[in-house]
Amino acid sequence: MKTETKTSPVTALRRALKFAGGSGHIMAVDKLPRIYFSVEMGRKEEVSVMKAYHGLILLNVRGLAGSDEAVRLRDKLAGLPQTMITFVGSSGRSVKILVPFLRPDGSLPATVEEARLFHAHAYQWAVNFYRGQLLPEHRDITLENPVPEQSCRYSFDPGLFFNPDVYPIRLEQPLSMPEEVTYRETVEAETDPLQRMMPGYERSEIISTLFETSLYEALNAVDCDREEGSKLLIVELTRNCFRSGIPEEEVVGWTLIHFRGKVPEILVRETVHNVYTVEKRFGSNPCISPKQTMAVRTDEFMGRRYEFRYNTLAGVVEYRERKTFCFNFRPVTDRVLNTIAVNAISEGLELWDRDVKRWINSERVPIYSPITDFLYSLPRWDGKDRIRALASYVPCDNSHWPDFFHRWFLSMVAHWKGNDKQYANSVSPLLIGAQGCGKSTYCRNLLPPDLRAYYTDSIDFSRKRDAELYLNRFMLINMDEFDQVSANHQGFLKHILQKPVLNVRKPNESAVSELKRYASFIATSNHSDLLSDPSGSRRFICINITGKIRNDAVINYPQLYAQAVQELRDGERSHFSSEEEAILVENNQEFELQTPVEQLFQQYFRSAREGEKCETLLAVDILGRIQKKSGFKLSATKIVHFGRILRKLGVPCKKMKNGNFYCVVEL
Template sequence: MKITLIREEKESGKETVSTCEADALLEKIKTETKAAHVTALRTMLLYTTPDARGHYEHIDKLPRIYPSIEYGRSRDGSRKMKHYNGVVMLEVNDLAGLSEVELVKEQARLLPQTWAAITGSSGRSVKIWVKFVLPDGSLPVKEENITLFHACAYRMAVQCYQPILPFPITLKEPSPTQSCRMTLDVTPYFNPDAIPFCQEQPFSMPGEQTFHQRKLMEKNPLLRLKPGFETSETFTILFETALGRALDEMENWKRGDALHTLLVCLTEHCFKAGIPEEETVRQVMIHYYRQADEQIVRTTIHNLYRECKGFGKKSALTPEQEISLRLEEFMERRYEFRFNTVSNDLEFRQKDSIHFYFQPVDQRARNSISMDALQEGIKVWDRDVNRYLASNRVPLYNPVEDYLCSVGRWDGKDRIHALADLVPCNNPHWRQLFYRWFLNMVAHWRGLNKQYANSTSPLLVGSQGFRKSTYCRIILPPELRFGYTDSLDFGSKRDAEMYLGRFMLINIDEFDQVSINQQGFLKHLLQKPVANLRKPYGSSIQEIRRYASFIGTSNQKDLLTDPSGSRRFICIEVTAPINTSVTINYRQLYAQAMDAITKGERYWFDDTDEAVLKESNREFEQISPLEQLFHCYFRSPEEGEMGEWMTSMEIIEYLQGKSKTISLSNSCISTFGRILKKNQIESKRTKRGMQYEVIMLNK
């Protein structure tokens, strides 16, 4: 692994870039050059206070070390990144002296992931270098992936190293370009066989704790269970076991006796079994619904759970603090909340095994939560509940990222091409074009390319009843089908742009109904990587992340009206009804896409693909009357023939003499020029304008 050293002379602005192997660099910092610039710097700092703004005159003689990136020179002489090393640098600064420096280095050695630990150029700091890799042992290559990977790696490194270090780590903005000055360390720590941390390629920059992360951090394994039959069955078995033990201890108790005596003993056993409080309430109400009052049962169980947890001690908290903490405990005990960042909706479900699905938090739900809190004796107002729901106490939830992270490992069976094969057609390129489009769709869900959008869209053309729209819908898994729509309104441009961040797949149903005037806006939507809009009730314009890919259907064949080409569409004639009743293993389908993207397979359309698209789309292009009239009176010269050079206006004027319906206008002339270019008519630029070589028929 090569480390980059860059020295910049401030007076001349000249920059010197050099690289050396890591072990050679560590040997180099053990001794100092005759100029002794590091020693002079440390001597100066020894006699200055930390807040003094002194400047060492030879500071530019000490090159900066870039452990994370190997730099090189481009053809124009500028600096460019050649390789990402996957090294994160942690800094512990403001140490008192050499003893504290050595203590930090010794502590850093305790972790096998420490690649190097060296004294900083000031003599009062330590630089700790930690290695990271992807699960397959490789490192990200694209700059946007490197930035995300490095930011998340820095956060992980801080969380792992801070508990073992006696002094705080100086937190800095995580960047692969982080560097430090050349230093002097007689005894640096270097472990070339350090075990790197393994980290998945992240989807986004680390931010607030997400709903998925909060669930994984739950200490009680029962609360980490996904809702469904497994959870219900587990809780039922545990409760029945606890009930059996309680009945054994209450030998004389029988149904009809006072429930409270049994409830106390039962609740203690439920608590010891790790059954959540809300689940205990539900199970008791199921067993003793005839003689149990829910409010009494709930209060009794809640008080006993508090007692078992050690609650109820006298506190020095103010009344406001106590109410706030009680409200937070109530919310976390009885409900699960999450903020859906795709739909911008607040969602919730009750914490018991029969409420499997999250529901939007509407006004009715807010009022019910407030009433439940008041019934438990928590003196809260509606605004207190609303304040909690609009705070960072509610974790963020991205359903797209959550689904893609949970698909698991691909089993090796090709399912994307099999999904394409459901569409009966005669186009030999359809399977591979659909495969590329599908990878492109998933890659943009992951946010891998923010400079370009998935601007290519399949168009399924066929008779009514061929189940084209149904096929478009089953491309998405049931968990993400809320992100499908076929109701795109081109009349409302703002709403149409909002759809780019709200939906994952947009079906332009009845594509032939899109007018020529709307084609320009459609092209704008297809190639727009992000949308800059002001959200409803928002006060500022924000950048909205795009998730949407497009697909379309039509019953008519002459669809494409753009004279400049048709590379943005994959037009396929469906020859028979599509079999949409098949069972699709969606997790493996998307696991295949994730595996291909992770391994660096191309997901964008290159020039070869676009040439195939243009050629196969010719039969779907709509030929205008002007173009038809041109083919009646002109043709392109064949090899060896000499044609006549004419401007587009001269050709149109000639055609006007043949048909009086043609109107001469600037838009007509410019459009006609694109038509000639599409038909590959030879052209050249002259003083008279652009001329085209044609041969006149029936002259």
């Protein structure tokens, strides 16, 4: 980077930045490649993965005045013994610093997880050290998410400093991510009295607000219908503006705007100047009320110290503190509310926990939808079928599995997008295999890591209200150990699978609300005889796993879900046709649970063939003979459902005035 190529891309970028405005994308940036100092990247199954970790921490100092200041800062940082490399960034207004780290035995992390933990702690150490060196320069490190894949654009700096003999900093291998907040933003003294009065607002907005409140009080105090009303109004308005601390020329300008040429400018200027000459104690008594001031200061404090968002899926407000080493959003708890209130009081705000709670549970906090955020950030699909490839990771003897999984996956994504509010994704894959073959891991891996907080394998169908709320709370629900779902809950399970929307009362709410359903279902089991309701077998894609599931494969989640979104956009069907449902029912016959009553019937009776001599008996008569022959006493519930069992077994039935008579042959 001490020399530049013939095309001079860095010089072209710096030249473009001189003439660029404050917004818009500069195309010259795209011509500069990214440099990864700390990791060596490779590709595995079309996904970028880490091959090696080098322990180099990249720090950024941004917001410099220009190249001269950047060069001075670079030269100062080059004198520190911990600095391995430092150079001016591609913009010419930043400085990059590279600091090497090792473990005490001279080694570096070998796994991705170890590298992630090591890098986060090393980054925190480096920031704390170099921040102290930058204090005399009134500069600060720009905090970034400390991941090993940190990178920067290629740059050109003839004065680049490189010390190959630098002694790396030694750091023990950490076991967890750093949680402690080690830096708090300091509140600098503001020299502008208007900014002290209404912090966080643009100066023009502050003056406009103060002028309007001053005008409101003047209009209430002066009778404008009198002949000299305009003159008196200007005098009273000017007094209020003086006490509010508005500069004289600003008062003239806003007054002329208000009267729209009805009063000569010379009269306005002379009146304002005379009042400002006579009045005392400029800015001593602003017309803005104390409550308005507190509201403005609260907005400024919350926006300066924290970021908030309302997670529509989790149903909670989440936060992260600005300029700290905590980069992930976390739920706002009572402890957090108290901490925010204490921090506000320490800055002189009379803000209590109830006020903080009121602010957080208002429309001041923007809405955040994890599903929408994920789906709308997907890249363009490259045309490769990854959904069926994901299905192929599960070894099975069902040739329809890839196509059925593809259909179910599209329905799941369509449900997230809200494409169909009339029908639910009522079909669920049911993975049946030996313990330890990777069923649960496969189900969890269907969601990308950032969305796995919205996956659960714990649902209790006996708690019906909670189970229904899960449809709105989670994106994917795994009915783990499906064979443990009792027969008493099969009816509710059928109901919840086909429920498109929810009409429930949330906890701590009095009204019933209509909630959107996001959840799709998948299930696992170690046993193959588990479908106790034959009428509901079309709702399951049962597959018998014949080997170990390939859970070590790298999944390209952006392209996987981009395929689903694009196919749905192109009109691909996301529901199962009647022909496909017939195939499901046929394939699922081997997984149906045969009850003891069925076994007893088949032991003592069989269905009559067409034209065969047989007996026509009521279901209760057949059951009575079975009990007499077997010696088993069957419950009243079994007696009631015995007719359904006979119909399931295909026993011919004749409807007569005395009831349904079944054609059977006693063995």
